[in-house]
Amino acid sequence: MKEAASYIIIILVAVLLASHLNVVVSGSMEPSFYRGDIVAVENTNLFGxxxxxxxxxxxxxxxxxYDATWYPEPVVHRVIDEQTINGTKYxxxxxxxxxxxxxxxxxxDQIKAKVLTIGGHLIVIPKIGYITLAFRGL
Known part of the structure; x- marks a missing residue:
């Protein structure tokens, strides 16, 4: 019974950890982070x-x-301006x-996560996302 409980805890921790990590698939955010890096995020909706x-x-x-209307994968980019048009924030x-x-x-509604920071610095784990990119064929 203890062994089964240990496996359940390990699986729950893995799911929670994985849901707070996002692999960077392009160089569009260099030098803040690079293709193959992983960024730590908080989510707009994590299991409700x-x-x-x-x-x-x-x-x-x-x-x-965010879920872009112009690209099939989630995009990780920086907010450069906010505006309200007809009562809707963009x-x-x-x-x-x-x-x-x-x-x-x-x-x-399109924003799904925000990259976490500590002291104004983005939380980035360098390079280990290349494994995921290889599996996904990216």
């Missing part, structure tokens, strides 16, 4: 629990993970290494 509210907790300078987002902002404004 809201860890943060994009409407109130996302600001210029934050790095977010974010202008851009990769640090990109010359132009992303092609469409982003609503709060």
């Amino acid at each position: 629990i809201q860890e943060f509210n994009p409407e109130n907790d996302v600001h210029v300078g934050d790095v977010v993970v 974010f202008e987002i851009k990769g640090d290494n990109n010359p132009k902002p992303d092609p469409a404004l982003v609503t709060s």
Whole structure:
């Protein structure tokens, strides 16, 4: 019985840890982080629990993970502007290494996670995401 409980705890910890890590798939955020790095995130919805509210907790300078209308995978870029249009809050987002902002404004509903920081520094685990990229064929 103790062994089964240990396995359940290990699985729960792994699921919680995995849900708070995001693999970087491109160089669009260099030099903040690089392709193959992993960033630690908090989620808008983790099994029904809201860890943060994009409407109130996302600001210029934050790095977010969002569902883009122009790209099939989640995008990890920095918020460079906030604006309200007809009562709806929108974010202008851009990769640090990109010359132009992303092609469409982003609503709060599109934001799925925010990269965590400590003392203003993004929490990044270098290079170990390459394993995931290889499995996904990216």
